[in-house]
Amino acid sequence: MKQVKQFSTGLLLLVALMVVIISCKKEPTDDPLPQPATTTITTISPATAPVGSTIAITGTNFSTDPASNTVTIGGVTATVVSASPTQLVVVVPTGAANGPVSVTAGGQTAQSQATFTVSIPAAKPVKEVQGTLFANVTWKKDTVYQLRGMVYVPANFTLTIEAGTVIKGSGPELDPAGTNYAGALIVERLGKIIAQGTAAAPIVFTSAKAAGQRAPGDWGGLALEGKSPVNQARAAAYPNGIRGNVEAYGEPFDNSGTLQYVRIEYAGAVQPTTPATRMAGLTLIGVGTGTVIDHVQVSYSGSDAFAWFGGTAKVKNLVAYRNTDDDWSIDWGFVGNTQFGVSLRDPAVGTSTGSNGFEAEGYQAAEAADVTPVVAINGYTQTAPTFANISNFAFSTTPTTGLYQAGIYLQRNTAINIYNSLIYGYPEGLHLAGSTTGALANLTSGTLDLKGIVLANVSTPVVGVGAITTDQATAYFTTNGRSNQVIQTSDLASLLLPGETFSLSAPNFLPQTGSPLLTGAVTGGKLADSFFTPVTYRGAFGTDNWTTGWTSFNPQAKDYDR
Template sequence: MKHFKHWLYVMLLPLSLLAALSACKKEPGMDTPPQAPALRIVSIEPATAPVGSTVVVNGENFSTTPGSNTVTIGGVPATVISASPTQLVVVVPEGAANGPIGITAGGQTVQSSGTFTVAQKSAKPISEVRGTRFMNLTWSKDTIYLLRGMVYIPADYTLTIQPGTVIKGAGPELDPEGKNQAGTLVVERRGKIMAMGTPTAPIVFTSAKPAGQRGYGDWGGVVLVGKAAFNQPGTTLFAGGVRGTVETYSEFDDNSGTLQYVRIEFAGTAPSTPAENKLSGLTLYGVGYRTTINHVQVSHSSGDAFGWFGGTVTAKNLVAFRTYDDDWSTNWGYIGRVQFGVALRDPQTSDPSGSNGFESENFNPGENADGSPLSPRNGLPQTAPIFANMSSFGVNTTITSPAREAAGYQSGIHIRRNSAISIYNSLIYGYTEGLRLDGTATGTYANATSNALDLKGIVLANVLTPVVGGGAITTDQANAYFTAAGRGNQIIASSDIGSLLLNATNFNLTAPNFLPQGGSPLLTGAVTGGKLDATVGQANSEKFFIAVPYRGAFGTENWLASWTNFDPQNTNYDQ
């Protein structure tokens, strides 16, 4: 029996071992260590940049510690200045060569599929500017200035910019405070900017990206904040991530300095939240009429081109070029004057919300924040600016309604929310609607019938629907107002637009010429008198508007000569 038991034990032992091995067998793959998420390069922005500049590498699964990412550009190690799982900001190193960008992180190494190109280094030194500048500054044309994040010129300090100076705005990824704010210049209350370019040496604010890679909203823009009045509560925040609140001032003659022969290009980036809260290319908050603004071009703004929020500032000779949203936006109680402005849009680019030439509105629902009656001098005025000799050009060709609406254009002039804007001797061309008069019977419509809102000497041309009512205003009421005898307004059908004798290159997107041809009916027919005789100044002694016989922004003088640029995408600003 013992022998039998021993034999049985010997026979069962291999079976037991086999069963034990089977019991210990793991599911497929359990002996393989888990794979780290794949390191990947998605894109490089920009793909061309000089030594010493920064580039952004977008991808996946980077180390969040800058020094734990090894980056090479054309085989040469580069310094990483900030890192997140999806983005590295690196400096192009000395000796870098054209070639792929390589990254090693977490034990993995990858290379970009495309080639990075080392651009010729700027002939001028680059000076980075960030934060609040508690000093008087002078920026020279011999240096390129790079705005990183929100740059503030605070109260009692002045920024002077020499003619011919180039200032570049960095994208939000280069915000030194890590708040995802794009480079933006903000001149605060009692601060001043003295940016006095010349026709042959304009001052240029533009994108930090190289030629060919610039785009809408690459940086924030230029913001001036003054001490003239708003019709908002004093606790109202500024848009665009600008610090502070509007407060309650009524210094109508406030002076924020001078912008003269200045270009602002590729601005309008929104802050991280909310996404729709964009700055304009030039944003003016409560700016007073002692401020000088003339010969300013805003190009490729992702928000509005010019945004007036309250204030009394005046301006002449403005250009809005290829704007994404509205060209001329007035709000929050702006009561200034503007003469001579031209807007030319890209027919392929617009805002899904509906792009307008003019958009004017008052504080909704059209009364002062404290409920008091509106008056022009109580510190909380009604939006009631006066514009004259403006030309807003949308689409050139005659196209169908669905195609025009798909382009995102809405109105050449959109007046709403109790605005009392007045516009004279102006041309609106190539919009889905010419005029949209929008609001309540006691607001916008009452302003129109009382002539507080005044539209005279206006030509609507190549528009699908000339006049439209909105809100409580019917289209019949809006039409009756616009076409009333004595207003001198005119509607030119699309079939008759040739009669305007516009310049043959009026709509050229790189070299437009807006001077009407000889014999054009636009060269005559301007209305006179009334608000065109309006004055400015505390003593109401300074006449603002220049009497001219033409309608639109141009007669026979081309005030765009020399200082404007209609091809900023391909301009080399590093020379």
């Protein structure tokens, strides 16, 4: 019996030992491995939405970095606004078609089972506007406003325009007064406009014609009047068919309101004046420093892009795109400041008199030479503004004459200051005309100041006319202390501009890394004014593309009715 018990005990020990051995030999692969997280799409909300709206995609395994998720809607890549592991908020992209939504994150791609539908919103109602607005008025983004004839915001009244609102200008045939004035909006002295768009929802002034039918000069334009000084006699009529006279005033800090994130397209219609004239896309007459103007694009104007008639306005972030006449037209004693402006020209479009980048003069165009300065009722007698960080792009190839003249055209006793700017692709770089007592005296006294300017791809860098010889003008421009440069044709590649700089459909103006334009800016002097943002670069751009989001380089295709 004792032997049986000993055998049983031994058997149990043997069995236990075998269990231990088998456990030790168990392969690691015998246990199931943890499975990687799977990217899935659960819902799309809403399942129907128009282009430009946002939708929420729920699911699993999304990246928390918006840029690390790739979302396509109907095969078109969408912008991801925000991201969490279980939800992506995206913008329905232009060109999106009905179809599934896909998300690629963490190396995995998921596709929705349901189809997303791109809806077409109903057309907005159209409200016609004419005459003088004797009331405080707000224009809302859910309505399209159509200007018929010259529409005025008079003294002591304010027009407020919501972000995202579209205003259309009619042609002269729809002038309700029967006088053949194209639709235009003019904010008169002591009147105000509050037009505060955003980068995501700019305010747009455009042609009343349908997409595909728009052209330069379809309507008049936008003009602001102020009580800041001008150098014209008080009986002088306002330009380009705008009603009223200069009168007597001199309030440099005057406030005409706000223009921010605004696009102005297809303006510059012929006005029935004698002689016939055209408004610029944006005209500023005696506008004061209390006015806020930044992020404004003028495209396809049949005349100038921006025109300053006197005043003290301080302006930033301007885009002039494929306009017909001058980009920056300066007259009537403008003494304000402008920083960050870019112009892109269509080389096939210009004027028979020769379009310019800058055209600055001290007196009216009818005066053929320098004259005795007008006795100013406000203390200002010369056109003496300061421009900084401007880029003008015309010809990418050899410039031709006929439709173009100069990147900087200065005449009639102007005392303009231009700093840290790039002029590219004009028959003439700098054209300086005047008399001994006018422009030549401005050169020798330093009243006219040009520094940190780069002239590139210009057939003739500097031209002197009248009492100023080309040698005198060249000696002034090339003085070492002025830090100006002329880039020869063989050295243009050294500027390291992107290939898309001259693209007429999708331009990119940012210099490439290592570009000499990113350094070498002059400082001090009038640039010490607190208005100017201190930068190290020359031209309108460093590494920040301030045109992103709110500009349009294909307004012909825009459906502004919805």
